[in-house]
Amino acid sequence: MGFAVAAAAVFSITLPGFFSVGNALALARAVSILGVLALGMALVVIGRGIDLSQIATLAVSAALAVTLINAGLSSGVALLLGLVLAVTIGVANGFLIAVVEIPALFATLAMGLFVVGLTRAFVVPHYQVFLSPGHDGLLALGRNVAGGIPVPLLVFAGCAVVVHVFLSRTVLGRFIYAHGDNVAAARLSGIGVRPLTMLEYALSATIGYIGGLMMVASTALMHLQIAESTLIFDVILVVVLGGVSLVGGRGNVFSVVAGTLLIGVLLNGMTIMNLDTQTQDIIKGIVLLAAIGIDSYMHPREEETAKQGD
């Protein structure tokens, strides 16, 4: 959080136009989606996993929902079917990881390729699908409420509160911490680790789906290419920079919010500085490398017993 404030201060001084209400709201709108996705990722990472298929899942399920709406289905049913698809993919991830015991990185990486490939081949042949006009209810997700506060920001806040309560006040939430802290101990103390893993990935996919709907609402289209973009690394960057360690069991919603702000400020500053996406990617990559390095320095793992893909 301190870093975020510091970065914001530096940008405010060095970049003209950074420190304004208009930019603050633009920043908030831009980072809200990232923040929502990071909340989902944090759930999985706290449970000592990682979900590289999150973006692919949201793209595929949101694209399915939009396609169904365009085909004339009522938006409620279509959105529900999209959700079902997202949850199914999440559970499949959890199954592959917990039951087949494929390392999370491989399982989710391959799952992302698989679902996007199938969707492109059979549902969305042209990479993108536009939402046909006339669905204001959905599009409202991307607007502002009275007072100029963007709805995505409210959604992010709402999600953050819900996830916070879930993680810190419910049994299942505490179980996720136990799972991430020490899988063997969690299992031996009677937690059903396999169903729990499926739950984690299903939740990640669900929250990702909400983020996907927010994207659709802001732009009225879903572009499958985001699955191949570096967005997933932005999400991981948020989570890791916020302090949710990749060894699991550490971090909370506040870390995610802090990470989101930091990345938001960074991205916004880079955009105002008019850097192209490649340069942004290079900078983000280097920051992420540093973050991973610091994370493994602060939370070292037992290298000699580590399994591939941990």
Add this chain to the structure above:
Amino acid sequence: MDSVRRLWYRHSPQLFISELLEKRWMEPIVPFTLMCLVFLAFVLTIPGYAGWPNLQQLMRSFPEQALVAMAMAVAVLAGGIDLSVGAVFAMANFLALYLLQILGLPFPVMIIGVLAFGALVGAINGGLIAYAKTRPFLTTMVVLIVVRASYNKLTTAYTRELASASETSDAWDFLGIGTIFGIPVNMVCLVLIGLAAHIYLTRLRPGLQIMAVGSSRKAARHAGIDVKRSLFTAYVVSGLLTAFAGILYAARQNSSGTDTGVGWEVNALAAVVLGGISLAGGRGTIARALIGAVIIFLLINGLVQLGTHGSLTTATIGFLLIAAVGFNVKWQKNKGKVLQKIYVSPTLVEFTPPPSIARDAGTAFAENDRLHAAEAIAYERIEGPEDVILDRQDNLYTVNRNGSIIRFLAPDYEVREEFARIGGRPLGMAMDREENLIVCVAGMGVYGVRPDRSVFKVTDETNRSWLRLKDDSRLYLADDLDIAPDGKIYFSEATIRYDLADWALDGFEGRGNGRLICHDPATGRSTTILKDLAFPNGVCLAHDAQSVLWASTWLCRIHRLWIAGPRAGQCEILVDNLPGYPDNINRASDGTYWLALVGIRSPVYDLAMADPGFRVRMVKQIPPDEWLCPGINYGCIAKFDDDGTVLETLWDPGGHSHPTITSMREHKGHLYIGGLENNRIGRLRLPGADPTWTSWASYWDDASPSAGRRAPVREMA
């Protein structure tokens, strides 16, 4: 019907499969078959696929992907992963073009420059992973993004210059389109680099250290390997291989597009896993990475030729990756269990009811208490004296569980000393003419100990039987031996499928897993003379030295193999249907033989032997401590003569002091008794036995009546 059943159990397919699974070449055979199938499928569906032009085309574009897969394989073998290969490949492609076309550098300088770039990225990966201890997957993935973004930025900046440049040189063209004897140059490069990488990983120290680190980081560290440096090296090698792939691609395509190398890391990963290289590291070869690469390459190429939607190909790769990793993980975890489940392969053994052992049965086997009179020597000072033997000075030698030969000094056998330490689990012993102690050692072979206590190897191998999958040239469980007058050593190998500790499992099989081997000291070679024997155990040279007697424990029989005389080479059953499981056989002073019965048959166990399915279920479904076992809580020694008639038996009912008797040796009117698991050696006075007779003299002292009797007896017969 019964004969079909017998045949089925004798040549059980389960036996074949379990031995097949044990073979190291079995693992690559699956991906190899898959590769052939994929090729065949496209040959059948795409016209002209197997034609030379198409093959040449395939060979020209394959090497780049193969090299990238090899790079991935090196990282995976080191226990890590390198996802940056796709981007490094693209960047190397760009750099090659940039250095050659735009900067106009000479060809060799360009190659060095590009390779240096590959090594640099490898060093960054390796430095972070090995020294900063970051996670390989995420680290290389982020490096992938950084390098990819740089590549996109650079190609955009130099699009026009690259498109208009047309600098060429002979070397460049040759690398791009040249052929050597019709084989594209880059294919030749691939073969050479593949060979080099193979030699590096399997023959050279740094490569072997990489494999060791991948197998077990801890073991590698304990062995004094610099783990960090090996990991670092692996990533540098990976970067070099990828960079070379980029050069080949540049020479072939002479352009760098936005999608060059996109997703190649996933293809390479899928290739490596499909080839069967373990993700846990340390297990796999370059050849297997290449097999995997061929599968992925043919698949993508063929699907494109068939006009399949590009995204379906991606989905296929994703699916293959999940399936292959899943199989890989599960196979690693469960291979041992599967093997264990199907390894025990019982066969049909049909017994007839044995002679009664009841006290009042009136047979030679009638139970008595004669072994109760045995006094205990070395009580609690010996562990598992499987065999005992005495030398000419009456000293007593026995084997110990810890792999040593223990000597108890005459006359009272109170002084115990370790005579020699061989290792393994010494079992049967015999003494040759020079008074060397020749010992069968389970797990090692046949060894000898000279009177000066020095240990020497007699033999540890025999000829391999070529029609069997399992390599049986090594000695697994040499059990007992005897020595013929010409010095030839006849010894039994109880089983080649189990360790000594698992003898009960071999019993459940009841299969002919053992063999009788003859070692000829004159030539120094060992030859299998009888094979497929059911646990051949005791071996004893007949008094007339014309034949060898050997006992088949699981079939409760004693056989006679003629080694001299008119019937040499023939084998016959001498004693059949014993009421117990025979172990060692040794000569007795009156021209007969002592036989140890290690266990006593029971009707239940006999029934189980007649029902292989029952034993399969037993081994698979219930824990070992609840298995039905041969009854070994008896002590029994029998005496039989050259005609196979059992003359008398000595019993220790319930095996109170002598359970599981495996051996007995007569010496100067006493019988010395050893047991596989016993804590003492028994000594029983034999009333009426020749008080001067010794075993050694009966073999080697030409003046002794037993040895002297040899020839005339045969002539009379």
